[in-house]
Amino acid sequence: MSLVDLTRDLVSIPSHEDEAAAGDFLEAWLRRETDADVTRDSVGNVIARKGTGEETLAFVGHHDVVEPAASQVADGSGDDATEYAVEERDGRLYGRGTADMKGAVAAALLAFRDADPAGELVVASFVGEEIGGVGAQYAIDGGFSPDYAVVGEGSTNYSGQDVTDVAVAHKGRRGSTITAHGTAAHASEANAGENAIYRATAAVDRVRDLERPSVDAAGERLEGRLTVTEIEGGTAMNVVPARCTFTVDERTVPGERAALERVAALDGIEWTVDQDLPAMRCTDEAFAEAVLEAADGVQDGDPELVTKPHATDAGWLSAAGTECVIYGPSEPGEAHTDDESVSIGVLERCRETYRRVAQRWPTAG
Structure with missing residues (x-):
């Protein structure tokens, strides 16, 4: 399955009021496509693990979205459930959740599947991020505590046009x-x-x-x-x-x-x-530089370490002791809009960056 197809399938599943169907899709895909240990907790978070090592790297996202505009809903007929509309044009996918943040989740899933990780590798998609991070808090309270995390929220076009940067702090x-x-x-x-x-x-x-x-x-x-x-x-x-x-x-x-x-x-x-x-700041310079190096190797632009003005689930993870950076395809002003979209090229960039990070981090001492 291509990244575009996986993103399209995930985006089409309604998840602004009930994330269960999207969680069903994620769980089924991970069980079918990987040999990972896949769990689904009582609030609907989907978490998969593979590889071994003393330190854990996690790719973190969320599969809930804000309410779509009428133009972002395609009404089904007969036994078909109402779906979100997804359209591809001019090298972008348009639809509710493409940028925030099912596109990044799809990229992380494929990177997770394809990587030969340097340590234990986790992919986690949480519920309830849009209503205050309730899924992340539940997972943390239940013992979710990776040493490092790449959170796939938006970091594209912060330092320059068509550059996906690495955010090391946010408000x-x-x-x-x-x-x-x-x-x-x-x-x-x-x-x-x-x-x-x-x-x-x-x-x-x-x-x-x-x-x-x-x-x-x-x-x-x-x-x-x-x-x-x-x-x-x-x-x-x-x-x-x-x-x-x-x-x-x-x-x-x-x-x-x-x-x-x-x-x-x-x-x-x-x-x-x-x-x-909570706000977030990465204090492990080596981790931030490792993600920056991987990002630099997959794009023509020169990515930088930047800050982000918006709160994300990285704040909850950081407060619990996880070293976090943010790296994702969404651009400023793109999320939550009536014409929300994501660049397919940047999605591919994120997928390859995630894969490279997984294969190089944690380092062997």
């Missing part, structure tokens, strides 16, 4: 709700109450004054960001509000967080963390 995301509590009163007797909106605006001012952490990675300055994104409060025009809430989107950097506890220290303020996706 995380912490989403918070700040709740200001006050005391209701009639607006004609405003002094009898405590205005929660006033307390909330004081908290917003403090958010704006907080220092945004930053770190150096791959010769770049990776900077955090704090943004107030929503606000809600009050019940009527003539009532002093007893409650006001606002949300904060924080882009975190490896090892650092903004001091939101300073906001929570204000009178009447409650701080709740709603989501916390």
Whole structure:
């Protein structure tokens, strides 16, 4: 089966609400095409292992996707289930999940099958990446702990056109709700109450004054960001509000967080963390350089070590002790779009890079 055919088959399987059918496909393919030890856990993660060695290298992806646009769905008839539409034109495959990230999963599957690995080699496709990495967290909690991982999220066109780079760090995301509590009163007797909106605006001012952490990675300055994104409060025009809430989107950097506890220290303020996706940074320079060398050998451009602005499952793996890099075909602005697509040539590039990395890493000391 060609990489295009495998990508097409995988992309066509709906997996934005239920990943089971895509997981069935992955499990069946691995059992049919390889002699690997294949497992499927209770949440639907598909993991296969082959080779032996003291250290483990994993190719990591996910087979869930965001909801497709109407143009990305092909309605079946009779007993045929609705499928996602997949179209090939101008050297690209178009369809929901081609870039994010079933194309990379297909490339990793073929590399896994074809490689004669230097150590234990694992391929893992997780569920629930698009909703906070629930599959990755479940696998890690269950003992999934490779020494090294290449995560197939997008790293193409970061340093230059038609170059697939190696991302060695990315930002995380912490989403918070700040709740200001006050005391209701009639607006004609405003002094009898405590205005929660006033307390909330004081908290917003403090958010704006907080220092945004930053770190150096791959010769770049990776900077955090704090943004107030929503606000809600009050019940009527003539009532002093007893409650006001606002949300904060924080882009975190490896090892650092903004001091939101300073906001929570204000009178009447409650701080709740709603989501916390960890940042990632590879600290093993030899591993990063080995992947970069493999990437350099399969493309005309000159790939670089770069950083990535988006959180991925690499953050969860990194937090658990796995040395991670990101190398994949998706380009900035390509994922989650109504005309999502992936370059077939870059998919082939990723497949060969993955195979070469598997055969050279871990090194023999």
